[in-house]
Amino acid sequence: MKCPYCGGNLSLEDETCPHCGRLNEQARQHVKDMKHYKGEFEHAKKHVYIATNRYTKVVVRVVIIAILFFAIIVLYNLGERSYSIVRSIGQYQSKRHAAEYMKQLDQYIEEEEFFAFTTFCNEHKIDCYEEPYMRYIPVKRTAQNYMNLYENIMQLVCPTEYQEQSSQIEQMTENLDYFYSSMDMEQYEYYEGADSESNQRALETMEHNIILLLQTYFHISEEEAEQLKELSQAKRAVLIEEAIIGEE
């Protein structure tokens, strides 16, 4: 553009003419307009920053809340499944150390330590329905019932004032039922190795011990003890009650 006074070349950024020094009226308006637009730009920029900052703060908090919710759900689920988690870890370990554990179990059977056998299985979460422990199923099931029965019998032998005799007898006859049913070898025919000689011997020993416990502490005759297997739960309860009353 040209200076209106001297005709020299001017640009919009020149506030005064570099040739004659007079004020550049067009530049003044331009500078004024530029200042105005720059102010508006800065104002808009500030608002964008504020809005973005606010939006970021909200998004960050929402993400934190989502993570916390997820963590809470995970922790509650872990708590609910604690038993099965521990059991799964135990079963995995029992498969890893199968040779060592089986050697120990065979030793317990050999030494007739049936309570220790049951404890060992429970401690190491041994699942006798899975290989390689399937062959111990008869002993495991029977030993658990044997342990319960032993406690019932001995609690009748050594009663405390807090235990009701009739309910103890009822519990004992129920456990006798479970014990005899767990001794039935037919149910184990599909489990490999379950019908081994050592298993048969173990079951016979446990049955023999139960008969000896009943004979020794309740003075039940050998015939009556042998018949117990065939009797109904009610008849067993009557027999044992009569034996205990006889003792008293």
Add this chain to the structure above:
Amino acid sequence: MKSKRKKEKKSPVIIVLDIIIVLCCIGLIMAASSMIRSFQNVYYSYSEDTFYYRLLEGDYPSMVRLYYENEENDVKEEGDLGEYYGVAKYFEAASYYKIYEESGDTVRANHQKKKMETALKEMGDLSAEADRIKEQLDISE
């Protein structure tokens, strides 16, 4: 010249979200402690007090069960617990000793007798229970 600083006012949405975060943190702590409690309950064990009260009642058979259940959960024999275990083992061995002795099975009877002697040593200050157990089971020797 003092510079005027405007205090940045927190938006209500931010305040609500902050409150929710604090509540979630409390919830997380509760969930964590609930989870830890659940795992501890898997390994439930019986304390010396439980054994003491069973002994007081003369409930030797249940002491045997408590002993084996503690063994299942790998509870160490610390403090007086070892003595209570000794009582449980003594009772178990004595109950079997009697049945084998009376049935004439001397091999098994002797084996149980040895277990009684070992358990008696473990009973420590509770060794007086041995006589009570023998009296309860009517073991005369």
